[in-house]
Amino acid sequence: MSRRRPATTPAYYRAYVRHLAIDIGGSKTAAAVVSEGAITNYTTWPSPSNASESLDRIIATCLPMIDGITACGVAFGGVFDFSQQRCVRSMHVSGWEGTDISSVLERALGIPVVTDNDANVAALGEYSLLDRREDPLLYVTISTGVGAAIIAKHQLIRGAHSMSGELGHLPLGHDKLCNCGQVGCFERAVSGYWLETDHGRPAADVLADPEHHRQWIADIATGLWSASVVLDPAVIVIGGGMSAQGEELLSPLTQALGQKASQSDRPPPALRLGDPTGRTVLVGAAILAREAEHGSR
Ligand SMILES: [Zn+2]
The missing domain is CATH 3.30.420.40 (ATPase, nucleotide binding domain)
Incomplete structure (x- = not known):
């Protein structure tokens, strides 16, 4: 496999310090703290069969992790309207249609949150590794x-x-x-x-x-x-x-x-x-979190 990391960490990448990253997939959900591209506090669990349970589990898991966290990025495994921050549909889990994941998590976690489709978020992570x-x-x-x-x-x-x-x-x-x-x-x-x-x-x-x-x-x-x-x-x-x-x-x-x-x-x-393990999507979610910090969503 041919991958190249930048010889030195670029300035745009160093700026992403201690973000919460969440990946909501059809079969599993993952959360972690990402600091300068390094993943810590990684935890994963099978995705519940409906949106409400999924959000409750994410909140319960992430609340103890947010000390010192400035913002959160979320990757959603389904069709997602970024400008409205609303789920259009999930191919695998019921009840996500119309859900504003970012607002729900912002109220529960008390930090800015931004969400995007998981392919977009994974692309951000992969892009950060390229020349x-x-x-x-x-x-x-x-x-x-x-x-x-x-x-x-x-x-x-x-x-x-x-x-x-x-x-x-x-x-x-x-x-x-x-x-x-x-x-x-x-x-x-x-x-x-x-x-x-x-x-x-x-x-x-x-x-x-x-x-x-x-x-x-x-x-x-x-x-x-x-x-x-x-x-x-x-x-x-x-x-x-x-x-x-x-x-x-x-x-x-x-x-x-x-x-x-x-x-x-x-x-x-x-x-x-790219990364077949799914961890790069968490790095991408941390990069996405910058948009929440800067209020650009
Ligand atoms: Zn088709």
């Missing part, structure tokens, strides 16, 4: 579903409706119906959920078959190349559970993107693997 010349960043998470985020010059590009970079529903041209109602989506071809649904066995088993793996790589390359034609990223970082494939993903995908680039007479973006 400064690797800008813009396209972050793509391939897991149960597909999420993505774009960062240029230290700013997330959220779009007019907090929907920028929703690559999961980029049309690839195949004929399978996605659960968004469209036919041919990127996510429909490459996500873990759909691999398991289509083949009736775990995604890892499906991808152990060389022919399925070859097609999976080809579909990911088509999606990433389509996005690259629009965005011209300097680097694409692939995160999410499927990035645990390591070189078995990175090497053929780099080759496939290189081929598409040479056919188009364009330079290919650099390709890197």
